[in-house]
Amino acid sequence: DSGVTQTPKHLITATGQRVTLRCSPRSGDLSVYWYQQSLDQGLQFLIHYYNGEERAKGNILERFSAQQFPDLHSELNLSSLELGDSALYFCASSGPRRAGANVLTFGAGSRLTVL
Amino acid sequence: AQSVTQLGSHVSVSEGALVLLRCNYSSSVPPYLFWYVQYPNQGLQLLLKYTTGATLVKGINGFEAEFKKSETSFHLTKPSAHMSDAAEYFCAVITASGGSYIPTFGRGTSLIVHP
Numbered sequence: 001d002s003g004v005t006q007t008p009k010h011l012i013t014a015t016g017q018r019v020t021l022r023c024s025p026r027s028g029d030l031s032v033y034w035y036q037q038s039l040d041q042g043l044q045f046l047i048h049y050y051n052g053e054e055r056a057k058g059n060i061l062e063r064f065s066a067q068q069f070p071d072l073h074s075e076l077n078l079s080s081l082e083l084g085d086s087a088l089y090f091c092a093s094s095g096p097r098r099a100g101a102n103v104l105t106f107g108a109g110s111r112l113t114v115l
Numbered sequence: 116a117q118s119v120t121q122l123g124s125h126v127s128v129s130e131g132a133l134v135l136l137r138c139n140y141s142s143s144v145p146p147y148l149f150w151y152v153q154y155p156n157q158g159l160q161l162l163l164k165y166t167t168g169a170t171l172v173k174g175i176n177g178f179e180a181e182f183k184k185s186e187t188s189f190h191l192t193k194p195s196a197h198m199s200d201a202a203e204y205f206c207a208v209i210t211a212s213g214g215s216y217i218p219t220f221g222r223g224t225s226l227i228v229h230p
Contacts, residue, residue: 002160043205048217056212101166109158
């Protein structure tokens with residue numbers, strides 16, 4: 001157990017639907033990162049939050065949004081789902097300081113299948 | 116922007132043989148470099164990291180990597196492969212983005228170990 005908790009582990013839904021993925025970071029970590037892993041794109045950075053504030057955006061679609069709450073858990077919202085959104089979504093945490101040498105601790109991922 | 120190239124999407128070795136997984140990076144500043152491992156149905160775990168100082172970095176499970184600035188490389192090696200080393204390996208470089216430090220991952224190399 002890495003200490004980073006992601007729910008749900010698996011999710012199957014239909015095109016056009018909306019889902020929410022949840023992440024609880026490791027105790028004491030202030031940073032949360034979201035990544036999308038797919039066979040054709042590899043690991044793509046989506047977004048980074050630090051202590052409740054958005055700090056950096058990567059290749060995140062406008063249909064996707066995220067937030068980090070005061071208790072530091074984070075949610076990734078995916079809407080108007082398309083077949084191509086099927087992927088493994090990872091949450092990772094680090095901190096408490098923002099530093100380049102910080103190691104990311106990954107959760108086990110949420111596997112999204114869009115039919 | 117910093118980037119990482121992992122040569123070879125699959126590497127196959129026999130048990131007991133040398134493991135060599137290649138990683139080249141591009142960075143305009145001294146980089147922070149990482150190797151992570153992903154076992155089936157799990158999140159990524161840190162193997163080792165290079166920040167400053169000694170260029171030969173030792174990690175867990177007998178792995179090590181050498182930072183070679185002149186070659187912009189950070190190849191991962193292990194003298195003798197075990198069946199349990201079969202996994203996906205990711206090289207990562209830190210990219211600074213608006214005060215945030217974002218790990219950018221390579222496409223990954225799948226290590227296959229034959230008996």
